[in-house]
Amino acid sequence: MLEDCPENCDQSCYRCLRSFRNRFEHSLLDRHVGASLLRYLIHGTEPTLNEDRLERSADTLCEDLSSRGSNAQFTRGTKIEIEGVGTITAPILAQRGDQQWIFGVHDPLSPDVAPTDELRRAKETGSVPVLLIDDMVISRNFPFATGQVLQALA
Ligand SMILES: [Zn+2]
Incomplete structure (x- = not known):
C-alpha cells in the first residue's frame, strides 16, 4: 500500500x-x-527514496537558491571532473569564483549517505566539498534547507 x-x-x-x-x-x-x-x-x-523524488527535491532547492541573489551560482545536474573519481553529475553545483561545492539530497533514514556511488566517492575524496541535505527537511522545513546551503557557503 x-x-x-x-x-x-x-x-x-x-x-x-x-x-x-x-x-x-x-x-x-x-x-x-x-x-x-x-x-x-x-x-x-539500504534505505533509499526513488530517484524522481530526490531529483524533484534538488530542483526545488536549486530554484530557491538561484532566486536568493546570493553571490554564488547554482546549477542543476552539472558534469564535474573530480580528481580520482572521474566525471560525475553534481545534483546541485555551487560556484563562487574558483570555489565549488556540490549539494545533494539524502534519504531521511540515512543521514549523510550520498544517494549514488559516484557522489559517495566524490564525498570521500573531498577535493570538492559534497554536502547532503535531508529530503524531509526540504519538504517540511524548506527555509531551513536553503539556510543550510547558504551557511555552508559563508
Ligand atoms: Zn496516498
Whole structure:
C-alpha cells in the first residue's frame, strides 16, 4: 500500500495512510519514507527514496537558491571532473569564483549517505566539498534547507 497508493499521492492521503484517528499527524506521514524503512527492516535493503523524488527535491532547492541573489551560482545536474573519481553529475553545483561545492539530497533514514556511488566517492575524496541535505527537511522545513546551503557557503 505504501508503494502503490491508489491515488499515487506525494506523501500521504486518505487512500493510504491517513485516517480520522491520525488527523493530527497527517502532515508527518510520508508513505515513501515508510516504505523505505519497511524495505530495510524486512529485506535489509539500504534505505533509499526513488530517484524522481530526490531529483524533484534538488530542483526545488536549486530554484530557491538561484532566486536568493546570493553571490554564488547554482546549477542543476552539472558534469564535474573530480580528481580520482572521474566525471560525475553534481545534483546541485555551487560556484563562487574558483570555489565549488556540490549539494545533494539524502534519504531521511540515512543521514549523510550520498544517494549514488559516484557522489559517495566524490564525498570521500573531498577535493570538492559534497554536502547532503535531508529530503524531509526540504519538504517540511524548506527555509531551513536553503539556510543550510547558504551557511555552508559563508
Ligand atoms: Zn496516498
